[in-house]
Amino acid sequence: MLGYNAKMSSEERIKHHENLKKQYDNKLNTELDYAYRWVTNGNFLDALETQAPNQIDYCKHSMENPPLQLLQKMSNETKVAAITLTRKKCEADIQRNPTCYLCGKTLANSIVEIIDFALLKCNCGQQYAHIECADNHISTTSQCGICKRYIVLNNIKHSNLQQTLLRF
Ligand SMILES: [Zn+2]
Numbered sequence: 001m002l003g004y005n006a007k008m009s010s011e012e013r014i015k016h017h018e019n020l021k022k023q024y025d026n027k028l029n030t031e032l033d034y035a036y037r038w039v040t041n042g043n044f045l046d047a048l049e050t051q052a053p054n055q056i057d058y059c060k061h062s063m064e065n066p067p068l069q070l071l072q073k074m075s076n077e078t079k080v081a082a083i084t085l086t087r088k089k090c091e092a093d094i095q096r097n098p099t100c101y102l103c104g105k106t107l108a109n110s111i112v113e114i115i116d117f118a119l120l121k122c123n124c125g126q127q128y129a130h131i132e133c134a135d136n137h138i139s140t141t142s143q144c145g146i147c148k149r150y151i152v153l154n155n156i157k158h159s160n161l162q163q164t165l166l167r168f
């Protein structure tokens with residue numbers, strides 16, 4: 001448009017603007033000022049660069065004094081597909097295997113798998129661990145490092161985490 005392009009730096013744009021004014025003997029200054037305002041509008045520059053139809057349409061509403069004819073022409077001529085913003089899918093952590101509180105390794109393949117495990121309880125709540133990890137832990141530290149209460153250890157055989165969660 002009038003020799004402007006989306007890649008110009010702001011310095012190049014203002015120089016180009018001044019040159020255009022001279023070129024037209026200062027007779028088109030008002031019009032050229034409009035054009036300059038368009039090419040300093042980020043949304044319009046994005047539309048020039050991407051040629052995306054939805055970006056072009058967005059300019060019609062978002063710009064002050066939008067160059068409607070030019071935007072319509074761009075809209076008609078563009079062969080680019082609309083920009084679609086894809087939302088990143090957030091998945092809940094339910095798929096993750098339950099892990100041992102103490103060693104961090106897998107405790108069961110799911111909360112309903114039948115396993116042997118240790119339940120550690122203190123004022124902070126309850127945690128699940130491998131029986132071996134819990135035994136090792138209790139033999140060195142019988143008190144909780146946070147609430148200072150003695151840790152109550154229950155070894156639970158042939159059960160699943162879900163049942164235990166409901167029972168205690
Ligand atoms: Zn463990």
Ligand SMILES: [Zn+2]
Nearest residue numbers: 122124144147
């Ligand atoms: Zn505690």
